Amino acid sequence: MTKSFKEIKQTLLMLQSIDRRVAQNFEKRTGISFTRYEMLHTLFERAQLSQIELQQTLKIDQAAITRHLKILEEKNFVVRNRNKQNNREVIVEITDAGISTLENCDLDKNQFIDELFNGFTDQEIKQLQILVKKLIDNTEMLNS
Amino acid sequence: MTKSFKEIKQTLLMLQSIDRRVAQNFEKRTGISFTRYEMLHTLFERAQLSQIELQQTLKIDQAAITRHLKILEEKNFVVRNRNKQNNREVIVEITDAGISTLENCDLDKNQFIDELFNGFTDQEIKQLQILVKKLIDNTEMLNS
DNA sequence: GAGATATAATTGACGAGTCAATGATTGATT
DNA sequence: AATCAATCATTGACTCGTCAATTATATCTC
Numbered sequence: 001m002t003k004s005f006k007e008i009k010q011t012l013l014m015l016q017s018i019d020r021r022v023a024q025n026f027e028k029r030t031g032i033s034f035t036r037y038e039m040l041h042t043l044f045e046r047a048q049l050s051q052i053e054l055q056q057t058l059k060i061d062q063a064a065i066t067r068h069l070k071i072l073e074e075k076n077f078v079v080r081n082r083n084k085q086n087n088r089e090v091i092v093e094i095t096d097a098g099i100s101t102l103e104n105c106d107l108d109k110n111q112f113i114d115e116l117f118n119g120f121t122d123q124e125i126k127q128l129q130i131l132v133k134k135l136i137d138n139t140e141m142l143n144s
Numbered sequence: 145m146t147k148s149f150k151e152i153k154q155t156l157l158m159l160q161s162i163d164r165r166v167a168q169n170f171e172k173r174t175g176i177s178f179t180r181y182e183m184l185h186t187l188f189e190r191a192q193l194s195q196i197e198l199q200q201t202l203k204i205d206q207a208a209i210t211r212h213l214k215i216l217e218e219k220n221f222v223v224r225n226r227n228k229q230n231n232r233e234v235i236v237e238i239t240d241a242g243i244s245t246l247e248n249c250d251l252d253k254n255q256f257i258d259e260l261f262n263g264f265t266d267q268e269i270k271q272l273q274i275l276v277k278k279l280i281d282n283t284e285m286l287n288s
Numbered sequence: 289g290a291g292a293t294a295t296a297a298t299t300g301a302c303g304a305g306t307c308a309a310t311g312a313t314t315g316a317t318t
Numbered sequence: 319a320a321t322c323a324a325t326c327a328t329t330g331a332c333t334c335g336t337c338a339a340t341t342a343t344a345t346c347t348c
Contacts, residue, residue, distance in 0.1 A: 006189075008257055009182060011273050014280045016163045017203040020335075021283040022156060023304090035304080038153060045150075052326065059161040064305050066328055088313045088326040113152055118282050120275075128275045129155050131268060136158045138262050139165040164305075167334090179334080196296065208335050210298055232296040232343045 022116065029112055030105040035060070036068050037109070040077060040102050043094040050089040077101055166260065173256055174249040179204070180212050181253070184221060184246050187238040194233040221245055 026034040035058065042057050043049060049057075055065050069092060072078045077098035083089035094102075117125060170178040179202065186201050187193060193201075199209050213236060216222045221242035227233035238246075261269060 005253070005257060007273060008261070008269070009185065011269075011276050012163075012166060013182065013201075013203060014276045015159060016167075018276065018279050018283055019156075019160045019163050021286065023160075024336080025283070025286045033303090038157060041153065050326080057157075059157060060164075060304090061306055062327070063307080063329080067304085086314075086326090090327065109149070112286075113149060115286060116279070116282050117152070118285075119278065124275060124278075125152070125155075127271060128279075129151060131264075131272045131275070132155050132158045132162065134263065134268075135162050135260070135272075138260050139162055139169070141262075142165065142169045142256075142259060168306080177333085194296080204334090205336055206297070207299080207337080211334085230296085230344070234297065 026109075026112055030108045032101065032105060033068075035064075036072060037102075037105060039065075039068055039072065040094060040098050043078060043092060044099060044102055048091050048093050050083065050091060052089070054092065072098070170253075170256055174252045176245065176249060177212075179208075180216060181246075181249060183209075183212055183216065184238055184242050187222060187236060188243060188246055192235050192237050194227065194235060196233070198236065216242070 023034040167178040227235045
């Protein structure tokens with residue numbers, strides 16, 4: 001039951017293009033990289049996290065996490081400390097400066113999301129979410 | 145009418161993760177980069193194209209196009225010649241070697257698509273396509 | 289026809305994420 | 319207790335795509 005590749009190809013191409021544009025445009029508007037914003041936001045929601053936990057949430061490589069955190073630390077948006085209970089782990093926390101940076105982005109971020117999903121009904125957003133979830137579950141099986 | 149950012153954030157994160165995994169896994173299976181496969185496939189469908197036309201189809205930067213074509217040319221999968229009617233343009237064509245490379249990938253590619261869209265109904269694939277199209281239309285408005 | 293403008297391709301420098309190798313710490317086995 | 323394996327973080331080398339600057343050609347305008 002092989003699907004029409006031509007259409008699938010186009011959909012995948014569009015998906016990649018969307019991602020790139022989202023990242024580019026988000027940074028242009030808010031002044032902070034989309035990935036680093038997501039990191040900060042995740043840390044804001046969940047207080048203290050190890051880098052592994054961040055990695056699992058953001059689904060990017062550990063090496064990338066380390067490098068982003070280095071940048072966020074230089075700007076004093078996060079602090080990092082070894083976990084005393086397990087010295088292999090680094091515990092990351094957002095700082096007040098980090099939180100206020102998040103807050104400053106809020107308007108631009110909301111505006112951005114509104115434009116990105118302009119014309120979408122709640123139903124469609126939910127539908128997209130479901131389909132994307134299904135896709136990512138499938139990608140998790142790909143390596144076997 | 146700001147949407148629930150938490151869910152949207154997650155959807156966008158998943159989208160990016162899907163794209164990366166698709167590219168990684170496709171190359172691992174077929175031995176050719178996903179983007180370069182798409183280039184070859186586009187050239188196969190449409191015979192002769194300028195690099196600008198390729199760029200518009202693949203929606204990646206011109207610079208990236210130039211570099212991918214350099215690689216494809218080194219492998220003799222494509223040939224490039226200046227357009228005699230307009231010497232600014234380079235006309236790209238797929239070679240027989242390029243075509244047979246495409247053919248060799250076919251089985252792996254179909255297998256890959258089947259796994260990626262495993263459990264999707266035709267209806268769902270169509271739905272995804274529509275939503276993605278809507279999204280990309282919105283991203284095109286973002287810069288204004 | 290000469291000079292300004294536009295278009296196509298190329299190059300270099302950059303940021304992002306991946307993989308593989310390394311280091312440091314912890315846990316398990318004997 | 320000593321070795322061996324597993325886990326977490328870091329680093330270097332790499333690919334990919336972007337942007338900005340450059341070159342070459344074509345088109346427009348006076």
